[in-house]
Amino acid sequence: MSSLVALPILIPLVAAALMLVVRNLFAQRAISFVALLSSLATATAVLVDVWNTGDIAVSRLGGWPGSFAITLVSDGLSSVLVVVALVVTTTVLLFAVGQQTPDEHSPYYHPVYMALVAGISQAFLAGDLFNLFVAFEVLLMASYVLLTLEGNRAQIRSGTTYVVLNIIESVVLVMAVGLIFAATGTVSFAELPERIAALPDGVRMGLHLLLLVAFGIKAAVFPLFSWLPDSYPTAPSSASAVFAGLLTKVGVYCLIRVQTLLFPGELSNVVMIVGVSTMAIGVLGAISQHDMKRILSFHIISQIGYMVFGLGIGGAVAIAATIFYLIHHIPVKTSLFLVEGIIERNTGSSSLDDVSGLARKSPLLAVLFLIPAMSLAGFPPLSGFLAKFALVRGGLSAEQYIGVGVAIVVSLLTLVSMVKIWVGAFWGEVAPTSLINSVGVLRQHRSMATATAILVGFTLVIAVAAGPLYEFASRASDQLLNIERYISAVRSAS
Amino acid sequence: MIKSKILEELIDRWLTKVGTLVAIFITFRGHNAPGGGFAGGLILGAVFVLQYLAGQQPTIRRKPILNPERLLGLGLLLALVTTATPLFVGGAPLESYIWSITLPQIGKVKIVSSTFFDFGVFFVVVAVVLMVLTFLGTRGGAISHEPTDGAG
Amino acid sequence: MSIWAFTLIAVLFAVGSYLLMERSLTRVALGVGVIGNGVNVLIIASGSDAGEAPIIGREGVLADPLPQALVLTAIVIGFALLTFLMTLAWRNWTITGNDEVEDDVEDRMITRRAEQTAKLGDEPHPEDVQT
Structure with missing residues (x-):
């Protein structure tokens, strides 16, 4: 099994x-899908193995012994995240191909997208801090390009803020890696816990704190989130969907590693306070917005808060919930970003002022949203309800009543802003100014609709399979x- | 651009050739001594930058390199194939193998599989330098996008 | 780590941070380069003492290879970042005629208000009347 661990990084590269x-567009699309699906197959094989045996799959690059090798480690968390990431990136690529936008037709889109996938997989599998830094740089570099590929004025402007902010994050991270190496003499995750404990x-x-700041910028937690709602909305819909779904979550994953492996249980109060304020501030930002992409961007921040809150509580139950x-x-x-992409593709706008009456035009799109x-928002019996329920239970068992209270209120406010999008975009009369054709919205964009439907189906699968999945999460x-x-x-x- | 004819001649006649040789030497040297594909690639890249400053297109054997992207892809492919090949013979990715062969006249030659990785890196670095020169150094003739405001 | 290495790192970080605060993208790019060098010196200086190249068969004090490998990687990454920032600055220049980062953070709100004003006809937008 361990020989397969490196493949989700190698195949996309x-x-x-x-x-x-090969710069032919159709060949590029074919290569992309073959690469993504075969990576998905290998990642699934590793996941099944890890799931069944409960082992940790390790691959040593170069076959060197001891701490000389670059190790790739696939434990339960890593392997499941790689699979989820590959499912999401595959469907988003299907969406992007169907979108017919100028950026997907650029000969650089597909190579860069593959580099992004490789970077994400590498970040989840990295077995040492420096490898993690490299993975971050790979995925960030790819995200810079995807964000500014069209090269128009708005993208360059917001891309600049995004790039500079992330460079600062990289500087903090590499500084942390250098200082940790100076203090302990190693960067390997397997050797660091003992040596850090001796400091x-x-x-x-x-x-x-250096590591928390670096990964906190990436995860967009409370004081460090300002770059996110500014940059994601200007990206092309397919790119912002991947960014929204995955990039911040890589930051959360790293925070989990830091809080459980490197510095177990330390500063957990700080993390928890950060998590609770991220929840609250994110959702308040979302409520005040009037543009679908911006509302959804603020919700990323708010949802990150839940995960960081769970991490701050600590303990097996809360971390399983996280x-x-x-x-x-x-x-x-x-x-959600994909649905927004379909709407924007159809009406040319993501502002709630310009879009209305979509439920009448396309009931299926309404269901997909x-x-x-x-x-x-955490409605039963969907997966969000189960996730929030588990988190609240973890919080209650740790007697964190304030955090739990905030979590419940925030979830209500999330519902409010989702209803706002619903009322604004889906209800009401069909806006006379909107460009919606009289044909069904989804029938025009079959592959976009299929991609979105697959992903929504995947969320339903998560809800249905919640029992075994939750058991796996606790393992x-x-x-x-x-x-x-x-x-x-x-x-x-070996 | 350098106006002096002498400098241009000097760069074209001598620095180009010597620089290329040094780059190749450094790349091969990398296995057992300081050097390697990245350093060698940068040296060759510096040669191309000098040529560019002397007012010429970067050339190898008088033929302008038209497609640095393709070179980038090939270099990356070479490096990655070297990375992945050991997987098929039961090794770990990036594992290095050494073969010894005896050539007539030259004698014993050691071939190390990581040399191919080094050359992949070499090509990648050279290609990136060339791409920087063609995209940023030619007033953007290579970038076809027109400003499309509001398309995002 | 000698005091000189410390001083060098401090100066590089200070200069780099100052340049990062600038509006001009070219200066930001320069700042990224300088601060990147600061980080590289930090890793090298904090790694270990100087010594011979760490190759089997060499005599004497050997340098620790790991920080050097780390720095080499960091240099490559810094090179790529710098290139990208330069491209961004150049692109900005072709669009706007300068390389300064624009300040329209809430451009979407402004465009929306402008559109509303246009819908209302000649009447100014209510929010404009207040101000």
């Missing part, structure tokens, strides 16, 4: 290299909390 040579308190806290939340949130958020929207969380297990798995790998 090989595909990207091939597509720089003096002050040094440890400084290093910990993992489940992560798995549920990625496809839900992405499908309603399911993830209600899931985001993954046990694995995360059992640091010894991680260390011995990496050390004993």
Whole structure:
């Protein structure tokens, strides 16, 4: 199994290299899908293995012994996230191909998209801090290009803020890596926990804060989120869907690693306060917005708050809830952005002023919006309800009543702003100014609609399979909390 | 652009050739001594930058390199194939293999599989430098996008 | 780590941070380059003492190879970032005629208000009357 671990990184990279040579659009599309599906197959194989045996799959690049090798580690959390990420990126690519926009027709779109996929997989699988940094750079670089591929005025402007902010994040991260290496003499996740524990308190806290700031910028938590609602709305719909679904979640994943593996249980109060304020501020921002993409962008922040809150509570129950939340949130958020993309493609606008009466025009589109929207707000029996319920239960068992109260209020406010989109865009008379044709909205964009439907179906599968998935999440969380297990798995790998 | 004829001649006649040789030497040297594909690629890249400053298109054997993207792809492909090949023979990705062969006249030659990786990196770096020169150095003739305000 | 390395890192970070605050994208790019070098020196300086190249068979004190590998990677990444920022600045210049980052953070709101004003006809927008 361990030989398969590296493939979700390698296959997309090989595909990207091939597509720089083969510049025919149809060939590029074919290569992209083959690469994504075969990566998905290998990642699923690893996941099934990890699920069945409860082992941690480790791959050592270069076959070097000890801590010399670059290790790729696929434990429960990593393997499930890689699979979810590949499902999401595949469907979004299907959407992008159907979208017929100038950026997808650029010969660079597909190679860069593959680099993004490789970076995301690498970030989830990285077994040492520096490899994680490299993965971040790969996926960030790809995201810079995707964000500014059309090169129009708005994209350049918001792209600049995004790029500069993320460069600052990279500087903080590489500084943290350098200082951690100076303090401990290693960057491997398997060796760091012991050596960090041996450091003096002050040094440890400084290093910990550096990492939290770096990953906090990436995850867009409370004081560090301002770049997100500015940059995501100007990206092309397909790109912003991937960014919204996955990039911030990579930051959350890294925060989970930091809080469970490197600095277990430290500064958890800070993390929890950050999480609670992120929830509240994000949803308040969303309520005051009047543009669908901006509302959804603020909701990313608010939802990140839930995960960070769960992480701050700590303990097996809350972290299992956080993992489940992560798995549920990625496809839900992405499908909301895809629905918004269809609307924008059809009406040429994402402002709630310009769009109305879509429910009458296309009931199916309304359903496709309603399911993830209600899931985001936490309506039973959808996956969002289960995720929030698990989180609230974790919070109650840890007696964090204030945080739980905020979480419930925020979930109501989420419902309010989802209803706002619903009332604005789907209800009411068909706006006379809107460009909607008299034909069905979805029939014009079959592959966009199919992609969205697949993803919405995936969220429903998560809701239906919630029982086993939650059990897997709690096993993954046990694995995360059992640091010894991680260390011995990496050390004993051949 | 450099106006002096002498500098142009100097760069064209001597620096180009010497620089290319040094770049190749550094790339091969990389296995057992400081150097390698990245350093070699940068040296060749610097040669191209010099040529560009001397007012010429970057050339190899008088033929302008038209498609640096393709070179980038090929280099990346070479590096990645070297990375992935050990997987098929039961090794770990990036694992290095050494073969010893004896050539007539030259004697014993060691071939290390990581050399191919190094050359992939070499091509990638050269291609990136060339892309920077063609995209940023030619007033954007290579970028076809027109400003399309409001399309996003 | 010697005091000189410290001073160098501090100066590089200070200069880089100052340049990052600028409006002009070219200066931001320069700032990224300078601050990147600061980080690289930091990693090298904090890594270990200087020494021979760490190759089997060499005698004496060997340098730690890992920080050098890290720095090489960081340099490559910095190179790529710098290139991208330069492209962005150039693109900005072809569109707007300068390379300054524009300040219309809430351009969407403004466009919306402008559209509403247009719908209302010649009457000014209510929010404009108040101000």
